[in-house]
Amino acid sequence: MNARLALAAFSAALLSCGGGSSTARLSSPAQAGAGGASGTFSTDPRDKAAPVDRTLSFYYGPMKLMTAEAILYSVASFTGHSFGTFDFTAPDPAARAFADAGNTAGTMYRHCPFFGGCMEHRIPLGRTSFMGTGWVLELERAVVEACNDRAAFQMLPGNRAPDATTLAVDVVRHQFMRAFGAQPTDADLQVAMAYMQSHLAAPELTGVTPLESAGRGLCRALLTTNRFLLY
Amino acid sequence: MARGLHWHRGMSVRSITVLLVLAAALPARGETADELIRKYLEQRGTSAQQAKHSELVRRYAIDLTGVIPAEADLTALEGKTPRELFAWFKAKGPMPHTRGERPYVWVNLLLDADHFLFSNSTQFTQVRFIREFNGELRKLYADGASYEAFARWALESQNFLSRFPSGADRSNAAFFLFLGRHSLPAEVPAGNMWNGWVLRNAAISSGQAETNADYHVYVYQASACATSLCTARLWSKTGSTPKEAIDLMLASTMFAEGTVDRYWQRLVGRPLPGNDFPDVRRELVRGFVQSGWNVNWLVEEIATSAAYTQEMMFR
Numbered sequence: 001m002n003a004r005l006a007l008a009a010f011s012a013a014l015l016s017c018g019g020g021s022s023t024a025r026l027s028s029p030a031q032a033g034a035g036g037a038s039g040t041f042s043t044d045p046r047d048k049a050a051p052v053d054r055t056l057s058f059y060y061g062p063m064k065l066m067t068a069e070a071i072l073y074s075v076a077s078f079t080g081h082s083f084g085t086f087d088f089t090a091p092d093p094a095a096r097a098f099a100d101a102g103n104t105a106g107t108m109y110r111h112c113p114f115f116g117g118c119m120e121h122r123i124p125l126g127r128t129s130f131m132g133t134g135w136v137l138e139l140e141r142a143v144v145e146a147c148n149d150r151a152a153f154q155m156l157p158g159n160r161a162p163d164a165t166t167l168a169v170d171v172v173r174h175q176f177m178r179a180f181g182a183q184p185t186d187a188d189l190q191v192a193m194a195y196m197q198s199h200l201a202a203p204e205l206t207g208v209t210p211l212e213s214a215g216r217g218l219c220r221a222l223l224t225t226n227r228f229l230l231y
Numbered sequence: 232m233a234r235g236l237h238w239h240r241g242m243s244v245r246s247i248t249v250l251l252v253l254a255a256a257l258p259a260r261g262e263t264a265d266e267l268i269r270k271y272l273e274q275r276g277t278s279a280q281q282a283k284h285s286e287l288v289r290r291y292a293i294d295l296t297g298v299i300p301a302e303a304d305l306t307a308l309e310g311k312t313p314r315e316l317f318a319w320f321k322a323k324g325p326m327p328h329t330r331g332e333r334p335y336v337w338v339n340l341l342l343d344a345d346h347f348l349f350s351n352s353t354q355f356t357q358v359r360f361i362r363e364f365n366g367e368l369r370k371l372y373a374d375g376a377s378y379e380a381f382a383r384w385a386l387e388s389q390n391f392l393s394r395f396p397s398g399a400d401r402s403n404a405a406f407f408l409f410l411g412r413h414s415l416p417a418e419v420p421a422g423n424m425w426n427g428w429v430l431r432n433a434a435i436s437s438g439q440a441e442t443n444a445d446y447h448v449y450v451y452q453a454s455a456c457a458t459s460l461c462t463a464r465l466w467s468k469t470g471s472t473p474k475e476a477i478d479l480m481l482a483s484t485m486f487a488e489g490t491v492d493r494y495w496q497r498l499v500g501r502p503l504p505g506n507d508f509p510d511v512r513r514e515l516v517r518g519f520v521q522s523g524w525n526v527n528w529l530v531e532e533i534a535t536s537a538a539y540t541q542e543m544m545f546r
Contacts, residue, residue: 182285
């Protein structure tokens with residue numbers, strides 16, 4: 001239970017801190033006189049009096065939600081778990097060729113349509129760019145499946161079960177680097193280590209070392225953050 | 232940066248005509264889309280702020296290969312420019328998830344399938360046709376084939392004719408696929424121009440459409456126009472054959488603009504603000520046509536511009 005609470009707190013902290021260097025730019029348009037004579041602007045369509053600063057279109061780079069396929073293949077790449085694959089040119093969707101293409105135990109197609117992906121030629125469900133309840137629940141299922149796959153170790157340093165020489169901080173650094181392409185900041189490290197310590201004291205998984213259990217828990221947390229899903 | 236007019240294998244006389252029309256409509260300044268965006272930002276008293284290296288590497292990796300970057304990528308790409316990052320990920324060889332395909336090609340085919348094959352407006356079901364269509368799309372990314380030639384092939388293909396049996400359906404689908412818009416009531420009569428295209432063997436019943444491949448073969452028969460109207464006007468120009476309908480569509484600036492908009496949305500994640508910054512779209516359209524309708528040029532131009540390489544609003 002402690003581990004679950006720590007996971008929730010850790011996820012919240014990740015969502016609220018992150019990289020954070022762009023905040024200062026929010027004031028730039030007004031400083032540059034974007035709002036006309038008053039020097040203020042509003043993006044609220046109800047505020048007819050204030051001009052909308054459309055220059056904001058070019059102020060920031062993209063912020064996109066990964067496609068369903070990118071999420072699943074990235075989770076697979078991060079963990080070493082295989083969801084299988086899919087082929088939208090498969091001749092007979094009714095034969096579940098999509099679910100099992102390339103992997104007889106594949107779950108790719110079972111997860112993918114919930115995220116608005118893996119289109120096939122009979123039942124297009126449509127891409128989605130928002131995370132509804134069903135979307136999040138399915139993501140959790142996929143992430144748990146991958147992070148808790150006892151045969152997959154890529155989320156752990158050296159692609160193997162941690163031994164006596166492996167430190168919790170190594171697991172944290174390894175996972176941040178792979179998930180976000182960057183080392184954790186001090187703030188990241190602080191919340192992640194707090195999570196690891198609480199998890200080590202009360203491991204969630206049985207049959208594995210406490211550190212492996214904590215590493216798999218951290219994996220579940222990182223792969224469900226905005227920082228991982230948005231790019 | 233001034234750029235000369237180069238002859239490409241994919242350029243037709245019509246391409247040159249479109250290019251000349253566009254060139255006449257634009258002031259001669261030769262700034263790239265990236266330079267225009269940076270200029271806009273400077274006019275607002277600020278400048279483009281490039282995303283952190285790790286953010287940029289991740290963005291290119293996901294957009295060009297469909298997965299987060301590998302550890303080896305992160306190490307090898309330290310200090311590289313956006314254009315070098317783009318080239319690195321575009322050149323990646325087949326990866327486990329791409330079924331033997333280059334990731335850059337795979338990821339673009341995947342997203343194209345959403346638009347061309349499985350959108351609400353298309354919903355192709357014939358596996359043979361899906362593979363054929365996919366094969367033609369593949370040439371765009373793997374070989375840099377002309378997008379205009381692809382559009383012409385698609386609109387004339389038996390696949391397209393079979394999926395949209397009436398002229399009105401064909402014009403609706405064509406507007407959606409290639410002009411980036413659903414048809415307006417005034418444009419629907421353009422479907423009349425497709426009316427001369429009829430099934431080669433009318434004796435095959437429609438019940439055999441799924442099983443008899445000959446059912447889907449369409450041919451143009453001028454005599455069919457004796458019983459149905461084949462003349463229509465599209466943007467003040469009159470035509471009376473399917474070829475003229477296609478020519479009018481592909482000669483319209485909406486064709487190139489719609490394509491630019493689609494790739495912009497794909498990479499930047501929001502619409503190109505054309506009304507407020509018309510020069511950016513015009514420049515991309517001009518360069519796209521000038522490149523021989525090469526979508527790889529368009530993808531690179533957008534993905535290395537300041538609109539793409541700047542930092543994300545929220546991390």
